[in-house]
Amino acid sequence: MNFDNPAIEIENLTKEFGKHTVLNNLSFSIPRNKITTILGFSGAGKSTLLKHILGLHQPTSGTVSVLGNNLKDLDPMKLREFRQNFGMLFQYAALFDSMTAVENVAFPMREFTTFSNEEIIKKAEDLLLSVGIKEVSFARLPSELSGGMRKRVGLARGLALNPHIMLYDEPTTGLDPITTQMVNDLIVDTAAKNSDRGMTSIIISHDVKATLRISDFVAFLDRGNIVEYLPVEEFKKSSNPLVQEFINL
Numbered sequence: 001m002n003f004d005n006p007a008i009e010i011e012n013l014t015k016e017f018g019k020h021t022v023l024n025n026l027s028f029s030i031p032r033n034k035i036t037t038i039l040g041f042s043g044a045g046k047s048t049l050l051k052h053i054l055g056l057h058q059p060t061s062g063t064v065s066v067l068g069n070n071l072k073d074l075d076p077m078k079l080r081e082f083r084q085n086f087g088m089l090f091q092y093a094a095l096f097d098s099m100t101a102v103e104n105v106a107f108p109m110r111e112f113t114t115f116s117n118e119e120i121i122k123k124a125e126d127l128l129l130s131v132g133i134k135e136v137s138f139a140r141l142p143s144e145l146s147g148g149m150r151k152r153v154g155l156a157r158g159l160a161l162n163p164h165i166m167l168y169d170e171p172t173t174g175l176d177p178i179t180t181q182m183v184n185d186l187i188v189d190t191a192a193k194n195s196d197r198g199m200t201s202i203i204i205s206h207d208v209k210a211t212l213r214i215s216d217f218v219a220f221l222d223r224g225n226i227v228e229y230l231p232v233e234e235f236k237k238s239s240n241p242l243v244q245e246f247i248n249l
């Protein structure tokens with residue numbers, strides 16, 4: 001597939017761990033301002049691919065470009081700075097247990113911006129409201145929040161530096177069906193709210209039903225290769241037997 005000005009461009013990416021080839025000459029690009037989901041069985045290489053996109057792994061060979069920057073050209077300091085383009089929400093929201101909701105969201109701004117305390121708190125509160133956390137919960141600790149609310153706070157924190165790319169690695173794994181639906185709706189809502197600045201959403205998932213409901217594009221990763229990559233409506237009709245097997249699980 002060809003996209004104008006993609007968010008991510010991967011060319012001939014191979015990653016070996018010892019004798020084990022985990023990504024095998026993989027090429028694909030992810031469009032801006034869309035929701036793209038990478039589906040695949042456990043062990044397919046999804047998290048490894050995500051770590052290359054973040055520059056946390058070095059390719060054995062091939063190139064990874066993000067927002068027009070070949071990650072190879074960035075030294076470790078520049079790379080750390082560059083990662084501010086990403087927001088992340090992982091399976092476990094990974095909040096700081098000893099910090100209130102609002103302080104969790106303020107944290108990246110305290111680390112990486114020169115905003116005043118007042119500005120930081122205001123922005124953190126606005127972000128919390130935007131993901132559906134009400135004022136009564138701003139000063140609560142993560143242990144005083146439900147699982148769904150922790151996800152919301154984690155998402156607000158992920159958005160704190162206005163990322164160009166929001167990454168979700170198995171954002172609903174281990175959640176009950178209601179919370180799962182809530183998180184999926186929140187991902188769509190967040191993409192829509194940040195669409196005017198062209199934010200790209202990338203989801204790693206093995207939840208087929210949700211993927212087919214919320215994604216614009218779906219890539220299927222199998223044994224280190226993208227074996228199918230289509231707009232969601234076409235993906236549903238894929239004749240690839242592996243994709244059909246996965247969809248009908």
Ligand SMILES: Nc1ncnc2c1ncn2[C@@H]1O[C@H](COP(=O)(O)OP(=O)(O)O)[C@@H](O)[C@H]1O
Binds near residue numbers: 020040041048
């Ligand atoms: N740091 C590593 N060292 C060695 N092997 C790894 C490492 N990271 C992942 N792998 C292997 O790569 C394969 C793909 O893992 P992963 O990317 O986590 O898959 P997925 O996220 O699709 O479940 C697995 O066989 C895993 O054991």
Ligand SMILES: [Mg+2]
Binds near residue numbers: 046047048
């Ligand atoms: Mg994984």
